[in-house]
Structure formats: C-alpha cells, structure tokens
Amino acid sequence: MNDTPEVAVLRYGHRPGRDDRMTTHVGLTARALGADRVIFPDNAGQSQETVEDITERFGGPFEVELTGQLDATIREWEGSVVHLTMYGERVQDVTGDVRETHREEALLIVVGGEKVPFEVYEEADWNVGVTNQPHSEVAGLAVFLDRLFEGSELERAWKDADQRVIPQERGKRVVDG
Amino acid sequence: MNDTPEVAVLRYGHRPGRDDRMTTHVGLTARALGADRVIFPDNAGQSQETVEDITERFGGPFEVELTGQLDATIREWEGSVVHLTMYGERVQDVTGDVRETHREEALLIVVGGEKVPFEVYEEADWNVGVTNQPHSEVAGLAVFLDRLFEGSELERAWKDADQRVIPQERGKRVVDG
Numbered sequence: 001m002n003d004t005p006e007v008a009v010l011r012y013g014h015r016p017g018r019d020d021r022m023t024t025h026v027g028l029t030a031r032a033l034g035a036d037r038v039i040f041p042d043n044a045g046q047s048q049e050t051v052e053d054i055t056e057r058f059g060g061p062f063e064v065e066l067t068g069q070l071d072a073t074i075r076e077w078e079g080s081v082v083h084l085t086m087y088g089e090r091v092q093d094v095t096g097d098v099r100e101t102h103r104e105e106a107l108l109i110v111v112g113g114e115k116v117p118f119e120v121y122e123e124a125d126w127n128v129g130v131t132n133q134p135h136s137e138v139a140g141l142a143v144f145l146d147r148l149f150e151g152s153e154l155e156r157a158w159k160d161a162d163q164r165v166i167p168q169e170r171g172k173r174v175v176d177g
Numbered sequence: 178m179n180d181t182p183e184v185a186v187l188r189y190g191h192r193p194g195r196d197d198r199m200t201t202h203v204g205l206t207a208r209a210l211g212a213d214r215v216i217f218p219d220n221a222g223q224s225q226e227t228v229e230d231i232t233e234r235f236g237g238p239f240e241v242e243l244t245g246q247l248d249a250t251i252r253e254w255e256g257s258v259v260h261l262t263m264y265g266e267r268v269q270d271v272t273g274d275v276r277e278t279h280r281e282e283a284l285l286i287v288v289g290g291e292k293v294p295f296e297v298y299e300e301a302d303w304n305v306g307v308t309n310q311p312h313s314e315v316a317g318l319a320v321f322l323d324r325l326f327e328g329s330e331l332e333r334a335w336k337d338a339d340q341r342v343i344p345q346e347r348g349k350r351v352v353d354g
Contacts, residue, residue, distance in 0.1 A: 025313035139319035
C-alpha cells in the first residue's frame with residue numbers, strides 16, 4: 001500500500017466448491033484492508049475471477065495470482081512471513097514487531113484453509129493468534145491488517161475505479177469513477 | 178462483555194447450505210471478539226449448533242438464539258442499533274460515538290446476509306462502513322468489534338472452558354480448562 005514494502009496474503013489450501021466463498025472473502029478482505037496482492041492455490045480460479053472483477057469495478061492497484069507451489073512460495077519469500085493461527089502468539093503482543101520489520105521488507109501473511117502442515121509454523125517468522133479462540137480466518141486477517149496498518153488502510157485512495165461508494169447516514173449512493 | 182451493557186449481533190438473512198459457513202463464522206467471530214450474544218434467523222439451526230459446541234468446549238458466557246422475527250428484533254431493540262454496510266458512514270468517523278452510547282445502553286449490531294431491506298437502514302441509529310469497498314461481512318464485524326472495544330476484547334477471560342489454547346511461538350499447545 002502506498003510507498004511501503006509489499007504486503008501479500010497467501011491463502012493456504014482451497015477445496016473447490018466448499019471453500020469458494022471463504023477464499024473469495026480472504027481475497028476481498030486483503031484488497032479492502034490494505035494488502036497489495038493475494039496468492040491463491042491454483043484450484044481457486046473462480047475466487048480469482050471474482051476478486052479481479054471487483055478490482056476492475058472498484059479500483060486498485062491489487063493483484064490476484066494463482067500458484068501450484070504454496071510451500072515454495074513461503075520458503076522462498078524475500079522478506080518476513082506471518083502465519084495467522086489460533087495457536088500463535090497474541091496479536092496484541094507481536095504486531096508492533098511485525099510493523100517495525102515491515103518498514104524495511106516485504107511481508108507475506110499466510111492464512112490457513114485446510115490443515116496447515118507443521119513446516120508452515122516453522123518457516124514463519126511469527127505465528128500470530130487474533131485471539132486463541134476458534135473463529136474465522138477472514139476475521140483474523142481483517143483484524144491483523146487493521147492493526148498492522150493502524151487504520152491508515154481506511155484512508156487508501158483507489159485508482160482506475162469505475163464506481164465509488166459515497167458514505168451515507170442512510171441509504172446508498174454510488175457514483176462513477 | 179464484562180460489566181458493560183450487552184452487545185448482540187444479529188445475522189440478517191441466511192440461505193441454508195449456501196450460507197452455513199458464513200453464518201457460523203459470524204457467530205464465532207461475535208463470540209471471540211467480545212459480543213455477548215448472536216441471533217440467527219430460524220433456518221440457521223446448524224450454525225447455532227456449531228457455535229454452541231465451540232462455546233461448550235472453549236468457554237463463555239456466550240448465547241446463541243434463533244428468531245423468526247428479524248425485523249421486529251431490530252424495531253423493538255431496547256438500546257441502539259448499528260447496521261454494518263459498505264454504503265454507510267466511515268467506521269473511523271463514527272465508532273467513537275457508538276462507543277460513547279454503548280457505555281449507557283445495549284447495542285445491537287446488524288450484519289447483512291441476503292439483501293437487506295431499506296427499513297433496516299432507517300431503523301439503524303448508525304449505518305457503518307468498514308471501508309466503502311465490497312469485502313466480507315465477517316471481516317467488517319471483526320474490525321468493528323475490535324475498534325468498539327479498543328482491543329480490550331482480546332484480554333477477555335473465558336469461563337467453564339473444557340480446553341484452553343496457550344499462545345506459542347511455534348506449534349500447538351492445548352491444555353484442559
């Protein structure tokens with residue numbers, strides 16, 4: 001976002017059909033809350049299409065990629081890696097360190113879908129729990145991004161949008177561009 | 178949560194099958210991030226079971242209810258009502274006012290599923306957009322609760338839990354109670 005090093009979100013695992021909406025929501029949340037890019041498993045082409053369609057209509061920049069190499073993407077990432085998991089360290093304890101590191105280098109945020117292998121816990125620089133309670137990978141990602149960017153993502157300007165929503169006390173207002 | 182007036186989350190609309198996971202995630206996110214209760218439409222019994230099962234295992238207090246009267250629940254709510262919508266006022270502009278009001282009275286947070294009728298926009302004291310971008314009702318709820326409670330929800334203690342996750346740098350640690 002803006003002139004800071006890249007933030008990419010990696011959706012680890014996807015079951016076509018069953019996970020379509022969750023994977024799409026991971027992508028849309030990544031885009032709306034300040035990430036630069038989302039990487040989906042290569043069987044999540046339908047979610048890719050949806051997120052690209054939203055980006056075309058509501059603006060970018062935001063990239064959506066597919067990969068057949070989830071593990072290699074993590075292992076070879078040039079920068080630091082956060083893995084969001086309910087078993088990890090408390091978000092309120094470690095986000096400051098992550099933010100500090102992100103001033104200097106790109107950040108990959110891994111969001112689990114299906115069972116995440118132990119190697120991911122080992123490869124990650126931080127395993128982070130947005131609470132140590134079971135809830136939602138989408139909710140965890142959202143809170144983590146909002147805290148990482150300290151709310152500045154809410155002020156983001158969008159380029160090349162076909163339409164724009166104007167905040168309203170009541171009802172809906174959408175304008176061109 | 179704690180000694181403050183109640184916060185309840187109302188899931189507005191549910192399509193069995195298609196929405197099961199999203200509705201469940203709304204409920205689990207409400208529980209994990211400091212709400213006291215979630216109200217589902219009466220066709221979401223499966224999501225109710227899942228959220229109650231998690232509460233039994235990981236602790237409470239947290240209530241899950243079904244209603245056939247979504248509109249009446251909003252209309253007759255004794256307290257104030259927030260409706261989360263991408264068309265609403267900016268979360269960063271209005272959450273302070275909501276927090277102030279919640280010191281005195283119960284708060285109902287309406288989270289849309291299927292198309293939300295215009296009456297809901299009118300009944301709500303605040304229509305609030307967690308960004309004015311399309312993303313995820315689960316993500317919007319999560320960020321809103323974290324901001325409403327200013328992070329204090331992350332320190333919540335759980336009662337009557339069968340198991341508890343201990344935050345770890347690597348791996349998983351779960352203990353009894």
